[in-house]
Amino acid sequence: MEEAKGSPVQGEFVKSDTDTLTTGSPDAAISTCLLCGKMDRSVEFILPDRYCSQSCADKHGITGKKIARTVSCKPGRKRKKRNSLRTNGSISSMGVDEDNLNTALTPATFDWATFMSEENLLAAPDELFPAKCLVTSGNEFVAGMKLEGIDPYHPSQYCVLTVAEVKGQRLRLHFDGYSECHDFWTYANSDEIFPLGWCKEMGKQLQAPKGYASDMFSWESYLQTSGSVAPHSLFTVCSNEFLAKKPAFEVGDKLEAVDIKNKNTYICVASVADTYGDKILVHFDGWEDNYDYWCYYNCPHIHHVGWCQENLKTLSAPNGHSDPSSFTWESYLEETNSRTAPHEAFEPVIEHKFKPRMALEMVDLRNPSLVRVAEVSKITDTRLRIHFSGWDSKYDLWVDAGCPDLHPVGWCERSGHPLQPAITPLEILSYQGTCPTIGCCGLGNVKGAKFSSHYRLAGCPYSEINMNKEGLIPDRLCTKKYSAPLPSPLLEVNYNHISGDAGQALATPGRRKRTGSGKGGKAKRASKESVIPNCSPNGELKQEICRGTEKDNLFSNPSKNISPPAPVEGSKEARLQNYIHNSVFLPAIPVVKRDDEPRGWETSIKLLPGLSRVPFSRVPSWSCDEVADLMATLISPFSHQQRQLIADQKIDGAAFLLLNQSDITSILKLKLGPAIKIYNAILVIKKALKQTV
Incomplete structure (x- = not known):
């Protein structure tokens, strides 16, 4: 979302610089009025040193009794006067002391009528808001309910979610298996949350919780451990009105779309990546899916093919296009064997009637x-x-x-x-x-x-x-510390050459944030901290050393411009110098291999001998007793009580493969060491199963 910058609007309250300019005596202190900007001696101001007159104070809501002017700038008397003001002035009716002032100034129920009258505001009529923004009742979600939903940070992902908090019509949703820092807020009547089984019914790929394999995940086994099911009746997508909507777009349709994640600066070549109801997922050709977004058919950010040329706007060619300067829709559609989105699918944009104030x-x-x-x-x-x-x-x-x-x-x-x-x-x-x-x-x-x-x-x-800082919360799905690619210039097709300034381009060179090209032609965001690691065109990670001039060299002698003799290549001294240089100048390149990635089958059976006799292809169909037998071969001792727990919790082969380490320690009451052995055995079996598919 774009953040507006610039000077404050006239009449808004702005924190002013009230630093005093002392010229020898306390009476020479100067203050600036918060409203009109008048500068005068502090002793002439009211509400000490903040307003030049009672009228300015009244305009900022300081009403009631007249506020006495300060009569001295001596620190002791001035502080005493302020205390007297808080006791005898307009705050006295609250009956609070100075320590509880902030609490008292926050009313339990905000008085809209008084506020709008004082600020000369008009309430925005209800008809200016979408119907779903007016709903105030009917939220029956409770904390702990399980559901499926779209990840707002990765819009192409459908995830397993849990209701973490309920506030009025709003829900805080938690990604199962991930840190709470990734939680997000949505609404109970949102059409981007779904009941259990919706993804399977609609043919969507559901991303399993962290630690589970998506191709082996099942709600039946998962709900045995924790959580309750959110009823279908709570979801907007299950209403008859929503089910009656038929998609007008098809996956793969081409269109022109505004890049809303770069301050609406660019209009780019895009495709329909997904659909349901009256919504489409916009994907920018050649870019990663972090820039995708869902929108309705009447969204002002999507246009039919050729809209930029008709309106003399700049169209950004797909990333990685062979000849962006001569990009044409006709050749691109033939090259990609795709069709344009039908004109009739784009619904008219509803003009808003909001007004300032x-x-x-x-x-x-x-x-x-x-x-x-x-x-x-x-x-x-x-x-x-x-x-x-x-x-x-x-x-x-x-x-x-x-x-x-x-x-x-x-x-x-x-x-x-x-x-x-x-x-x-x-x-x-x-x-x-x-x-x-x-x-x-x-x-x-x-x-x-x-x-x-x-x-x-x-x-x-x-x-x-x-x-204005980005990346304050780490990417939930990111496994690397750095963004690999480096910036590259933006490639655009400009249709404004027909009538000069009439079709002035929307884009400004150098402002685009999503630059560079990575593996598979997908571009990734380049951050300021990621200019040293780089990715070659084939995706291999390499390192670049930024060398400065001799006077910038940290190892240069400031008194003598003499360099030590270079060590013989391949010698012990050369290896040592290269090691020291890399440790100083090169950042630590993260290990690509995940910490939870299991070892190979041959290595694992040496560490866990009990796995050598396991027919891994049959594990998903095992009974509870067979699961208990495997655990008994992995850890010793394995008590009868633990075997009984497996039977009581109905942990069969399929449920066994869905366990994580915390489940093993909490359900089977095992210590950390045995739990690690069992969990690593699960990872090895799951990897072996994937290799046989």
Whole structure:
């Protein structure tokens, strides 16, 4: 999502620089008014040193009794005056002390009517929001329910999920087998979550939990260990209305689509990678699936083939195309043996009727567990700039007008979801939160849902160091530390040559983030930290040494420009020098082999002799007794009670292959050593089974 940058909008509350300029005496201290920007002596200001007049204070919500001006700048008296102000001023009615000020300033129920009247805002009408954004009841999901769903970070993946938390109409979903930092928020009426067995019924590939083989995963065996089933009646995709929708696109159809993950800067050659209901998965030809996204038929980001040429826009050719400068749809369609998406499949884009100064409630995308008071600050044909009331405009967000995270005024109260109120100037002046970011209150963490709070700027979602940083949460499916490819120039086809500036290109060279080409022609995102590791065209990892000039050489002698004699190639001194050089200048290249990858069959039977007599092809059809017999050959002693546990838990051959190490220790009450032996035996058998398929 694009983050708006620039100067704050006129009239918004902005934290001003109130550093004093002392010229010898305390009375010479200068302050700046937070509203009008007037600079004057601090002794002339009210609400000490913040507003030049009562009218400016009133405009920022500091109403009620007139606030007395400070009469002295001496530290002791000034502090005493502030304490008196908090006791006798407009806060006195709250009956709280200074330590509980932040808690008292956060109301249990936000008063929308008063707020909109004071800020001169108009509530956005309900009809401006998609119907699913208005739902406030009917969420019967509970924590612990199992379901299937789409990974929002890898949209082509269907995953095994568990409901981790319920807030009103919202759900926090957890990827089974992975860290909580990858959890994500969605809605109970989302059409991207599905009941158990939906993927199998629709012919989709379900990604098994970590530690399980996808081709051998079954819900029946998996549910024996933990979890409950979410009923079909809770899912939108099971409703008669959704089932009546018939796909108008086919997988493989070609179209032109906006790259929404690069700030809507590029329009690229794309294909339909998947469909269900009235949704399609857009995939950019030649790029990895991290840039894919799901959309409806009336999405403003998808266009029929030839739209760019008709509208004098720039079309980005597929990555790896042999001659991008002369790209034409006719030759590309013939080359790929594909068809164009039908014109009639694209539904008309619904024009939004949002206007600036309309109030609404929106999910804070930087801290998605929270919903905040917000307003529309700017609009375009299809997008809105959302401003969180009371926050600096640098935290504004650009979103599509049909964004599912936009809700009308009062949605949180009706659905039972907590609403984060607007920050008032008085709260900012008296802020005493654990995090230095004013208004943050230490809620949320850049490391994901695993941490619900923070107390330092390093963990704050709103700090300058984290605002524009990528990769704060590691990729759930990534097994390498570095992004291998290096940047390459963007290849585009420009149709604006017909009428000069009339078709000005959308793209700006050098701004594209998804650059480079890797194995199989799939391009990967290049990060600033990954310029030394590189991938050759055949995918082999290699190292490049960045050599500087002689004066930049860390080993050069600053006093004498004399180099030591080079050691004889192949000698012990040469090997030692090369080893030292590599340890200093080359980063540690990660081992490609996974830690949980089993050893070969020949090696494993030496470490686990009991495996040599195992007919691995028959293991999936074993009975509980045969599973117990195998465990008895792997570990000793194997008690009768443990054999009985296997029978009680109905761990047959198929269930045995789905066990992970934690299951073995918790269910069979085994210590870590024996559990490791059994788990490695499972990995070896599963690998042997894959080789025979």
